[in-house]
Amino acid sequence: MTVVADLSRNLPPPVPETNQAFRAALTDLLVETDFTALTRTHRFMGTERDRIQGGKWLARRLGKAPDPERVVLTNGTLSAMNMIYPAIMRPGETLLTEPLTYPAVPAIARQYGFRTESVACDVDGMVPAALDEACRRFKPKALYCLATLQNPTTLVMPLSRRQEIIEIARRHNLAIVEDDIYSALPEDAPPPISALAPDISWYILGLGKSFTVGLRFAYVAAPSGAEAKRAFWPGVRSTFWMAAPITAAVVSHWMESGMASRLFEAVRAEAASRHAMAISALAGLDFASPPGAIHGWLKLPNGQREAFHAQLKARGVLAGDAAPFVTDGGPVPDAARVCFGSPETRDELAVGLRAIAETTVEVSAHPSLTGERK
Numbered sequence: 001m002t003v004v005a006d007l008s009r010n011l012p013p014p015v016p017e018t019n020q021a022f023r024a025a026l027t028d029l030l031v032e033t034d035f036t037a038l039t040r041t042h043r044f045m046g047t048e049r050d051r052i053q054g055g056k057w058l059a060r061r062l063g064k065a066p067d068p069e070r071v072v073l074t075n076g077t078l079s080a081m082n083m084i085y086p087a088i089m090r091p092g093e094t095l096l097t098e099p100l101t102y103p104a105v106p107a108i109a110r111q112y113g114f115r116t117e118s119v120a121c122d123v124d125g126m127v128p129a130a131l132d133e134a135c136r137r138f139k140p141k142a143l144y145c146l147a148t149l150q151n152p153t154t155l156v157m158p159l160s161r162r163q164e165i166i167e168i169a170r171r172h173n174l175a176i177v178e179d180d181i182y183s184a185l186p187e188d189a190p191p192p193i194s195a196l197a198p199d200i201s202w203y204i205l206g207l208g209k210s211f212t213v214g215l216r217f218a219y220v221a222a223p224s225g226a227e228a229k230r231a232f233w234p235g236v237r238s239t240f241w242m243a244a245p246i247t248a249a250v251v252s253h254w255m256e257s258g259m260a261s262r263l264f265e266a267v268r269a270e271a272a273s274r275h276a277m278a279i280s281a282l283a284g285l286d287f288a289s290p291p292g293a294i295h296g297w298l299k300l301p302n303g304q305r306e307a308f309h310a311q312l313k314a315r316g317v318l319a320g321d322a323a324p325f326v327t328d329g330g331p332v333p334d335a336a337r338v339c340f341g342s343p344e345t346r347d348e349l350a351v352g353l354r355a356i357a358e359t360t361v362e363v364s365a366h367p368s369l370t371g372e373r374k
């Protein structure tokens with residue numbers, strides 16, 4: 001199959017400023033840096049300077065910079081989670097998630113022998129009564145959540161719901177692991193749960209979805225300096241979770257020079273243009289994508305999920321299937337994730353969006369008899 005438009009991968013849109021930002025940072029670093037010293041050892045949790053710069057970036061979401069002792073530089077969100085869960089949970093204990101969630105999280109849980117249970121969501125995200133009930137029933141240790149632009153559903157939990165979740169978490173001694181990776185681009189996202197309850201939260205802000213995915217970099221704000229050390233000090237586990245020294249040096253240079261903001265704003269502007277294209281192309285369909293999102297969640301006609309993807313592929317277009325996001329063997333919703341950033345160009349995006357709109361209407365008008373039944 002020749003792919004003419006790939007809207008299946010959740011990447012930030014490509015912008016020329018990425019190239020400029022790397023060139024500027026690497027040129028300066030070549031002049032200023034003693035690379036023997038830079039690469040002689042690991043960067044571990046980040047230098048004092050890295051963690052201060054990181055704190056300033058985190059302040060954009062957390063409201064104020066966390067104490068640098070709480071800040072850890074990591075080789076991306078996944079690496080951070082591979083350290084955090086085993087630090088706060090033992091095999092056999094339960095991690096709560098949303099019913100549809102980032103597929104890597106249940107996979108990490110399986111790897112470490114944790115159980116996962118999902119908590120029902122409504123239009124405002126996780127349902128407080130369902131969370132309370134799950135806490136009583138499963139005595140979970142931690143909750144993984146994406147309160148802002150949930151992957152895949154794009155739900156944004158309003159402030160009042162965040163406060164309710166915190167109240168229940170405190171009552172049941174539940175740690176919160178908040179993945180805020182999609183939160184940076186929207187202009188008006190509510191504050192993270194971690195800003196409201198830092199003492200029980202592990203906050204992770206990956207740069208992969210707002211800068212560029214291959215950077216492999218995420219900041220963590222731990223509940224305390226002591227907890228950060230306990231989870232991340234490199235002796236404790238045999239994985240290279242820490243940011244590579246050259247990457248850390250580039251990111252800190254971007255933060256100090258203002259280049260981080262320039263690159264980020266360029267991605268934000270391109271993402272907004274693509275978001276507008278998607279909203280217009282999919283108007284009239286059951287499509288959720290709040291401002292600032294780089295993906296949207298498209299509801300499909302009942303039982304037509306497989307037919308939709310088959311017909312779309314026949315046109316050379318890819319959208320994200322819902323199946324991998326289902327955590328607990330529950331039914332796969334008739335929906336698809338549509339990603340605006342993965343096409344190389346806006347033309348490719350336009351081709352993909354048109355095909356998605358037409359295919360949704362087609363499977364609705366002529367339902368496939370072989371379509372999946374619920």
Ligand SMILES: Cc1ncc(COP(=O)(O)O)c(C=O)c1O
Pocket residue numbers: 010075076077078079102146151179181206207208213216217218
């Ligand atoms: C919700 C979520 N968290 C984390 C990641 C990956 O983050 P990183 O590249 O920082 O490991 C993704 C990537 O798809 C994601 O969707």
